[in-house]
Amino acid sequence: MVTRVATVAFEGIEARAVDVQVQITPGAVAFTVVGLPDKAVAESRERVRSALIASGLALPAKRITVNLAPADLPKEGSHYDLPIALGMMCAIGALPADALSGYCVLGELALDGSLTAVAGVLPAAMAANARGLGLICPAASGPEAAWAAGDMDVLAPRSLIQLANHFKGTQVMARPVPAVAAPAGVLADLREIKGQEGAKRALEIAAAGAHNLLMNGPPGAGKSMLAARLPSILPPLGPRELLEVSMIQSVAGTLKDGALSNRRPFRAPHHSASMAALVGGGCHFQQMLRLI
Ligand SMILES: Nc1ncnc2c1ncn2[C@@H]1O[C@H](COP(=O)(O)OP(=O)(O)OP(=O)(O)O)[C@@H](O)[C@H]1O
Numbered sequence: 223m224v225t226r227v228a229t230v231a232f233e234g235i236e237a238r239a240v241d242v243q244v245q246i247t248p249g250a251v252a253f254t255v256v257g258l259p260d261k262a263v264a265e266s267r268e269r270v271r272s273a274l275i276a277s278g279l280a281l282p283a284k285r286i287t288v289n290l291a292p293a294d295l296p297k298e299g300s301h302y303d304l305p306i307a308l309g310m311m312c313a314i315g316a317l318p319a320d321a322l323s324g325y326c327v328l329g330e331l332a333l334d335g336s337l338t339a340v341a342g343v344l345p346a347a348m349a350a351n352a353r354g355l356g357l358i359c360p361a362a363s364g365p366e367a368a369w370a371a372g373d374m375d376v377l378a379p380r381s382l383i384q385l386a387n388h389f390k391g392t393q394v395m396a397r398p399v400p401a402v403a404a405p406a407g408v409l410a411d412l413r414e415i416k417g418q419e420g421a422k423r424a425l426e427i428a429a430a431g432a433h434n435l436l437m438n439g440p441p442g443a444g445k446s447m448l449a450a451r452l453p454s455i456l457p458p459l460g461p462r463e464l465l466e467v468s469m470i471q472s473v474a475g476t477l478k479d480g481a482l483s484n485r486r487p488f489r490a491p492h493h494s495a496s497m498a499a500l501v502g503g504g505c506h507f508q509q510m511l512r513l514i
């Protein structure tokens with residue numbers, strides 16, 4: 223019999239549906255993961271094996287095959303640990319067979335069976351919600367997942383044992399609460415600028431009308447200084463913008479403790495920064511560029 227668990231693969235900030243299929247058959251003892259896994263996914267075998275043993279479950283001395291479908295989509299990252307482990311627990315009867323049917327699952331396992339936060343939980347939760355599924359993710363990422371929709375079923379266990387107890391009904395988990403990040407530090411303020419009335423007026427008009435701005439002037443005239451003070455007069459992010467900005471931060475792994483911030487992002491790249499440093503690089507990025 224094949225156990226199926228829904229998870230995702232990331233393409234940019236888009237979460238594509240991936241099906242983790244676990245099959246345990248009689249035969250030579252082996253544990254193989256197929257379906258274009260990268261090194262982190264292939265290594266999940268060791269984490270899953272140790273985490274299950276630490277949770278008091280032994281892997282059967284049989285042939286275990288894990289397939290990540292669709293087989294032609296590259297799978298990257300450590301978030302496949304949890305769906306593989308849960309698929310295995312269903313296959314050996316440690317979880318009810320239909321327990322995971324309504325959930326999308328992602329999370330990394332530590333060797334002691336506890337769950338570690340992963341990047342991309344927010345886009346995964348939004349994609350799961352669009353597919354009518356709930357989400358199972360590590361406790362540390364729970365506050366981030368809870369943002370996707372107010373009525374969505376989100377389970378954020380600390381460990382495999384806590385999740386097993388939840389499905390058994392002995393220790394039912396509460397839904398995580400969406401978290402908002404406390405404003406980090408004070409913003410550079412427009413009031414600090416001496417003179418430059420024309421430039422300040424231009425900043426205000428651009429901020430009010432959401433216009434683009436091109437600054438031109440000799441070195442030391444205060445262009446960078448003016449630009450850094452623009453966020454102080456911009457309104458906080460609206461709900462849609464908040465999710466859009468946070469999805470990028472989520473995939474990049476820069477959301478602290480799963481808390482979202484409504485502060486507008488400000489980046490000040492150095493003028494000598496290369497194209498790749500500004501907009502990203504790598505083989506997947508090149509593929510995406512070709513598609514555009
Ligand atoms: N009107 C001003 N009020 C307060 N400080 C100013 C003003 N104009 C310039 N400065 C000071 O001058 C310094 C240099 O300005 P800034 O780095 O913004 O120049 P720039 O126009 O970006 O130069 P570059 O073309 O070399 O990047 C700033 O750190 C700032 O402290």
Ligand SMILES: [Mg+2]
Pocket residue numbers: 445446447
């Ligand atoms: Mg400058």
